[in-house]
Amino acid sequence: MRLQTKTIHTGVDKDSAFNSVITPIYQTSTFRFEDGKTKGYDYSRTANPTRTALEENLAVLEGGLRAAAVATGMAAITTTLHFFHSGDHIICTHDCYGGTERILRTYQELFGLEVSYVNMQDLSAVRATIRPNTRALWIETPSNPLLNIVDIRSLSEIAHENNALAIVDNTFLSPCNQRPFELGADVVVHSTTKYLNGHSDVVGGAVVVNRPDLAERLQFLQNALGQGASPFDCWLVLRGIKTLVPRMRVHEENAHAVARFLESHANVKKVYYPGLESHPQHSLARRQQFGFGGMVSFEVEGGMHEVNHVLRSVKVFSVAESLGGVESLISHSVSMTHASMNSELRSKAGINERVLRISVGIEDINDLLEDLDSALHFKKSHAPAEVRALSEA
């Protein structure tokens, strides 16, 4: 079966009682024993049939062996960190998701995990950061918000030469546009909140692995940590996934048009979109991805006055964090999505106050372009304006 068929059919057939076409929501905490036996489920923290349906689906879409569907993307990241011990060293991409940096910092402080940040475009810098206790490379590509692309295949090779795991946060592209296992990765994590669910009505996450030892450990952690996603949330994500492929097609079409529009706009200083020929890793993106995705970032000409003008003026776009839903969102990285990130790391990653990030939805493209065009109508001010953190997400 091809991906689009798999999204619709994998894992869903779970109702032997009435043959419902759609997986039921098994909203139960516990399951009855008969003659000392269960029908495969005993308690919903350990496993639940609706969650299993989603996990089977996610494992197949990524081409992995086993998936764990958990409560949020951060739960997926936390679960993955439990593959490691105190004193283990993790090398993380320097422009990772803000919450990833925060939990790594916390585990450093609480449990003595060692963490180094490195620009993973520079493979020799990655090699130079390896220590005898390095156990993982934490890879995120495209990165957030600047959409830098790193080479998953080369990084996986470096990880494996050093007995470490290659872990990829695949949230920004989804298995529709990037399948890290095919490039050598060992673990894929997702915030299913984003493209996989696609409708901005669930927070969820997933860990997918492709090695039997990791699969066994993942199952243990699912039960021991108790981070499993609820049956209802699993059902919603499973429903969302059925339209993943056609949604991604329109997200990308619209994102391309938005990126080209912004690139030619006088009040835009710089555009970040891997689908543009001007993107520095455009050819790598072409090689390792099946599509360029729906995220576009750009720098407004000017500073906070102009940023605030854009954010106050948009009407079709909502000023909001998150991404991957059918509706278009716009956010200011420094005060919103990356407010929790250490400011030194943030400026090293090149995230300045002019950066706005767009999650391009699947609305009519003309409405999106008209909205941006009118919001970008301003005369540049020379007065400095203050940047305040607006969010703790």
Ligand SMILES: *Cc1c(COP(=O)(O)O)cnc(C)c1O
């Ligand atoms: C949103 C996001 C997360 C965290 O997911 P939540 O569902 O918000 O917990 C992790 N990684 C990336 C790349 C994300 O965009």
